[in-house]
Amino acid sequence: MKTVIVVGNGMVGYKFCEKFIAASSGDAYKLVVFGEEPRPAYDRVHLSEYFENQDAKALELAPASWYKENGIELITGQRVSDIKKEAKEIHTASGNSYGYDYLVLATGSVPFVPPIPGVEKEGVFVYRTIEDLEDMMAYASQIKAIKPNGKAAILGGGLLGLEAGKAVFDMGLEPHVVEFAPKLMPRQLDTRSSNVLRLKLESMGIQVHLSKATNQILGDTVIEGMEFGEDDQLDVDMLIISAGIRPRDELGKTCGLEMGTRGGIVVNNKMQTSAKDIFAIGEVALYNQMIYGLVAPGYEMADVAVNQILGSQDIIMPENIDMSTKLKLMGVDVASFGTPYMPADKGLSIIFENKTKFLYKRINVSHDGKTLLGGILVGDASDYNILHQMYLNGMALPDNAEELIVGARGEGGSAFGSAMDLPDTAQICSCESVSKGNICSSLLNGESDSLKDIISCTKATTGCGGCKPMVVELVNETLKSMGKEVKDVICEHFEYTRQELYGIIKVKGITSYDVALDKCGKGDGCEVCKPALASIFATIYNDTANKEDVIQDSNDRFLANIQRNGTYSVVPRIPGGEITPDKLIVLGDVAKEYKLYTKITGGQRIDLFGAELNDLPAIWKKLIDAGFESGHAYGKALRTVKSCVGSTWCRYGMDESVSFAIELEERYKGIRSPHKLKGGVSGCIRECAEARGKDFGVIAVEGGWNLYVCGNGGATPKHAQLLAEQIDNETVIKYLDRFLMYYIRTAAPLMRTAAWLEKLEGGIDQLKKVVVEDSLNIAKELETDMQALVDKYECEWRQAVENEEIGKRFKHFVNADDRDDNLVFVPMREQKMPEPWTN
Amino acid sequence: METLFQQYAPVSLEKATVWFKACHERDIPENGGACIKYKDKQIAVYHFKRKQKWYACQNLCPHKMEMVLSRGMIGDSEGIAKVACPMHKKTFSLETGENLNGDLPSIATFPVKLENGFVYIGFSE
Numbered sequence: 001m002k003t004v005i006v007v008g009n010g011m012v013g014y015k016f017c018e019k020f021i022a023a024s025s026g027d028a029y030k031l032v033v034f035g036e037e038p039r040p041a042y043d044r045v046h047l048s049e050y051f052e053n054q055d056a057k058a059l060e061l062a063p064a065s066w067y068k069e070n071g072i073e074l075i076t077g078q079r080v081s082d083i084k085k086e087a088k089e090i091h092t093a094s095g096n097s098y099g100y101d102y103l104v105l106a107t108g109s110v111p112f113v114p115p116i117p118g119v120e121k122e123g124v125f126v127y128r129t130i131e132d133l134e135d136m137m138a139y140a141s142q143i144k145a146i147k148p149n150g151k152a153a154i155l156g157g158g159l160l161g162l163e164a165g166k167a168v169f170d171m172g173l174e175p176h177v178v179e180f181a182p183k184l185m186p187r188q189l190d191t192r193s194s195n196v197l198r199l200k201l202e203s204m205g206i207q208v209h210l211s212k213a214t215n216q217i218l219g220d221t222v223i224e225g226m227e228f229g230e231d232d233q234l235d236v237d238m239l240i241i242s243a244g245i246r247p248r249d250e251l252g253k254t255c256g257l258e259m260g261t262r263g264g265i266v267v268n269n270k271m272q273t274s275a276k277d278i279f280a281i282g283e284v285a286l287y288n289q290m291i292y293g294l295v296a297p298g299y300e301m302a303d304v305a306v307n308q309i310l311g312s313q314d315i316i317m318p319e320n321i322d323m324s325t326k327l328k329l330m331g332v333d334v335a336s337f338g339t340p341y342m343p344a345d346k347g348l349s350i351i352f353e354n355k356t357k358f359l360y361k362r363i364n365v366s367h368d369g370k371t372l373l374g375g376i377l378v379g380d381a382s383d384y385n386i387l388h389q390m391y392l393n394g395m396a397l398p399d400n401a402e403e404l405i406v407g408a409r410g411e412g413g414s415a416f417g418s419a420m421d422l423p424d425t426a427q428i429c430s431c432e433s434v435s436k437g438n439i440c441s442s443l444l445n446g447e448s449d450s451l452k453d454i455i456s457c458t459k460a461t462t463g464c465g466g467c468k469p470m471v472v473e474l475v476n477e478t479l480k481s482m483g484k485e486v487k488d489v490i491c492e493h494f495e496y497t498r499q500e501l502y503g504i505i506k507v508k509g510i511t512s513y514d515v516a517l518d519k520c521g522k523g524d525g526c527e528v529c530k531p532a533l534a535s536i537f538a539t540i541y542n543d544t545a546n547k548e549d550v551i552q553d554s555n556d557r558f559l560a561n562i563q564r565n566g567t568y569s570v571v572p573r574i575p576g577g578e579i580t581p582d583k584l585i586v587l588g589d590v591a592k593e594y595k596l597y598t599k600i601t602g603g604q605r606i607d608l609f610g611a612e613l614n615d616l617p618a619i620w621k622k623l624i625d626a627g628f629e630s631g632h633a634y635g636k637a638l639r640t641v642k643s644c645v646g647s648t649w650c651r652y653g654m655d656e657s658v659s660f661a662i663e664l665e666e667r668y669k670g671i672r673s674p675h676k677l678k679g680g681v682s683g684c685i686r687e688c689a690e691a692r693g694k695d696f697g698v699i700a701v702e703g704g705w706n707l708y709v710c711g712n713g714g715a716t717p718k719h720a721q722l723l724a725e726q727i728d729n730e731t732v733i734k735y736l737d738r739f740l741m742y743y744i745r746t747a748a749p750l751m752r753t754a755a756w757l758e759k760l761e762g763g764i765d766q767l768k769k770v771v772v773e774d775s776l777n778i779a780k781e782l783e784t785d786m787q788a789l790v791d792k793y794e795c796e797w798r799q800a801v802e803n804e805e806i807g808k809r810f811k812h813f814v815n816a817d818d819r820d821d822n823l824v825f826v827p828m829r830e831q832k833m834p835e836p837w838t839n
Numbered sequence: 840m841e842t843l844f845q846q847y848a849p850v851s852l853e854k855a856t857v858w859f860k861a862c863h864e865r866d867i868p869e870n871g872g873a874c875i876k877y878k879d880k881q882i883a884v885y886h887f888k889r890k891q892k893w894y895a896c897q898n899l900c901p902h903k904m905e906m907v908l909s910r911g912m913i914g915d916s917e918g919i920a921k922v923a924c925p926m927h928k929k930t931f932s933l934e935t936g937e938n939l940n941g942d943l944p945s946i947a948t949f950p951v952k953l954e955n956g957f958v959y960i961g962f963s964e
Contacts (some may be wrong), residue, residue: 186930226964243960340857424946477943492916493914514870514889517889521915523915523917523918524887524889524890524913524914524915524920525914526887526912526914526921526923527911527912527914527923527928527930528917530912530914531912549868549871550868550869550871550913551870551912553912553925554907554910554911554912554925555925557871557910560908560912562907562925562926564903564905566906566907566910566926620899641850760875799943809868811873812906813874813875813876813881814862814866814867814873814874814875815861815862815866815875815876816875817875818876820881820906821879822843822881822899822905835903837903
């Protein structure tokens, strides 16, 4: 058995272990890991989150038990003090020695502390470990106790410094970021983007001081301020130094490995140091004369070292290392990729800047305009992933490259293709080195079947998580291409969407549920497909719910809304909310006679609650004799068309909103749809009928009506969107016929118009094309179908009252005339209510 | 309310000692249900025509203790005959009474037999 010793248990050291365990088999190797910190490796990238939750476990990459389970000997809290190259041994500070076959140095780096006079003063911290954070937090709370408006400075406006700024911000101190360079994040941003970021940070209360060289730290033994120039100083109570890193390379130096002139252990593209059995990875390794302070290259180095040790010698570090980064700094997106800024002789830049929204986008393209060389995004980095992939894979730029950052004009389409257009080699998750090919082939060869599978097999998205949108897209698109698209099928009995089933039933002329189940379904049906089919039949043939009552939802079966205690509510239609005093008196008389609770509904009609099943026919007989009809309040159907009083009475009214509301309600009453439908008509733009909160709304304006569609109130309120302007009554009806029929045909069960429009490809523009311009050439058909439904209207309560056979349905017991003796009502504000539920 | 629920204990075919003549076959809609009264009990009876079977169970839904199960839609879930409560669509196996889409207590089921066009339900008391 060979022994591999890993010195250092940071993120890269851990990654080495993880990859080594995954790639090695059997007992050929033993891994011994030394960590200097008291705890196993944790996620330093998200260190600032520790301020929010103070949960060190949450940052842990793997618990101590993981090392044990995988046969790794983890020795924490011990520092390795010496390497004996010739003897192949390491010595620890506590005097132990261990022999190795391979040695991997992953000692990482330490914060660079500039030699400023006074840095040793109390209140000066570095930002690197959980212990650093704990010390800072303890100190900050001391300050806050005596000085609620305390200030803290961060020396260094780079990536890590701004992270530290967030930490200070979270601690409740006033943050000041002090940077030596004339811009923030000097390695990633150009001056203009730095200015945009600075404005944004300042708007959030983070002060930024650029071009400041700190001469000394002021104060006796405790920090009181920083001095930049003779008369330039900043009073602070605390200082966090984040001025870059220095590799922790003492071990390499003392044992005589080849070192860089400014530190770092020199490695070749196999991650090998000048001693062939000693490897160095991560921030201690000097590769191509560079120290790479990002986690992704560190992980890649770990992978190379694993492969080299295990014998896959052709896996080497690439020549050029991608230093692209995307991060969220205090909620602000910042990303840079490729060559973020460059001299003009190398290429040209396209720049978009909008300081009012703290937005900056820059892309650099080759002189011939064909290749993307790099770029910067501040404020909105949602396009980073795709831009980054275009850069990495040298993909061709579109003709109008500016569309990549300002969006395509006109149709609202995107200049980007889909993630599926990327080559298989495209690296999607750079933290875990997962390529597009890895993801797609895992799905194609059946190893994975879902996003969840992909994440557990490939670990994609588990690092920084920035690649998640692309991974989701790849998974969905690949599954779709395999015909595995998760279809919105009705239920286990019908493997069709509602729209497909609608087509089949119409074409085959199927008129009953059992036939539909036999011809295009399986099993015996259920509470999901029965009402869905009932709705489809109603939409095609407009038979009432009385025709096949056992497939109706309970409310439709008993033509009333079942309420909390199993009694029903009765809602007669009051078109447009207009009612005569005589009819009001009838409602009152009926309610009194049957002891019903009465309430005005939101749709301008009257609801009578607490009716027992046995009484429903008698109640409705009285209502029908007085000229009422079913209000379909129980159905997925048109409920009401709400109106304001309009020009007949209102001094502002532009048109007769009540008359038109009545006309519309009378036209569409009784029509079943995928979900309930509500309408509204307002006589002027004051919009008292709240028409824009309805599935369809009509508002009188100068020169006609404006027609709005696909709004709703409820849990997710949506304003209806303008479909047509200044049209006459006839055109409103024509467009409404088309719109409603199109919705009824194509929506999923229980999908309201707003959700339907959201799913409709092309949205309201597409809907306008279909309804107004008749782009699909179906307008005539939609109108004819709608007219057929309108012509076939019948009041289903009249049927139920007049037909003795139907009337039998409304009995609580079929073998007795008794009532349900389980009903208990209690008094409530001069009326009654059901006894409250106890469970 | 608990006591109401406890009134209903399942009866197996072997344990049925009383066969109550509940109603005529025609009184129960095909592929639907209705409620019958036996002493002070409410029993839902279903004619599951597609399966050529009859089922009976308590009318009380154990979720909110309302007498409504007879008004529910029937169907199957992977072959198991079930009823969906009209209140909140809790589903129960008509074979075993088990709640199929939650962890509510089971409902009591009763054996059904048909003779000369009449529906008989088996009770043990």
